[in-house]
Amino acid sequence: MSSGGGGGGDQGRHGLYHQHGHGQLTRYDGAGGYELSNDDMESFFFSQPEGVGGGVRADEIAPYSSITSYLQGFLDPTGLARHLDVPAKHELSVDVRSHDQDSQGTGSAAGESAALLTPNSSVSFSSGGGDGEGKSRRSKKGRAQEPDDQEDGKDHEDGESSKTANNKPKKKAEKRPRLPRVSFLTKSEVDHLEDGYRWRKYGQKAVKNSPYPRSYYRCTTPKCGVKKRVERSYQDPSTVITTYEGQHTHHSPASLRGSAAHLFMPPGLHGLPPPHLIPPGVFHPELMSMMRMPYPSPNMHLLSVPPPPHHHPTSHPMAGTLQQYHFTDYALLQDLSTSTMPNNP
DNA sequence: CGCATTTGACCTGCGC
């Protein structure tokens, strides 16, 4: 219960949120302005449709000729950073509003901008170490000497430096670079959305100031250190915030079998459906597959394609029109259908 | 029996 009483206030804050390097969340209010917050991840928040249909054609999209190009960059951290024009971590000249990135930002400042995020959802990702990545803290008293069990490519790294079997002298484990993160806001009844991958829950924590707990999942595929956090927005209980960290090193088990995708595709359709069959703002399996994001569930609604990262947000050519990106744009979909999956063997 | 989830303890970073 205790429905976080999101109060109408925030619900009205539709629009796209674009979060990126260096703990800054920029809320694209469609007017060319961004609000900053902190966090180190790329986020795309899909909000409610307001007047679906806008209808911006692909060729009108400035820096990105297609959604595919955008996604490619999105999937590739390097490319992403390039698009952001920020080495995955550094200032970006955005139009900061009143309360610009207050000081170090870590901390509670986030809430404000990230309207839908849980109070501290972003705090945790703060300062580098964030990637958690096993962080080789194995030296817990009881679990101490783990025979270096799984070396799924994540726990090692600074291993020698900080682990030190049972204790301390961990020499200043230098902060390792974070893995790319992407968070999505989705309207869903269920917390854990099926996304075609297999996850194992390894923890759950209560989030301060939020009645909803945050769950931690890890991809069960060996050597794939992708993790994701799932939490429900305290402001809008109907919104689930899923944050992915890292990139899968394998294909989605579901996509290989085509099981998940077909659930959202009209029978008989194997490719992309013609535009008139795609309702505005509907998730497209292939798109989600490309993004390696959760497949949509019937009660989810994707409203717009996230705004392509731009070098100068303040003068974003698409200012005020971002909400018009929809999957109904056949040009985009078609482009997607001909593109190839990254890492496709 | 094997795997996934639950859950309390522990570790770490950060703010005060």
Next chain:
DNA sequence: GCGCAGGTCAAATGCG
């Protein structure tokens, strides 16, 4: 230095 909160571990438990 202390306390808080986020994140992770791993034993216990549940389920197919």
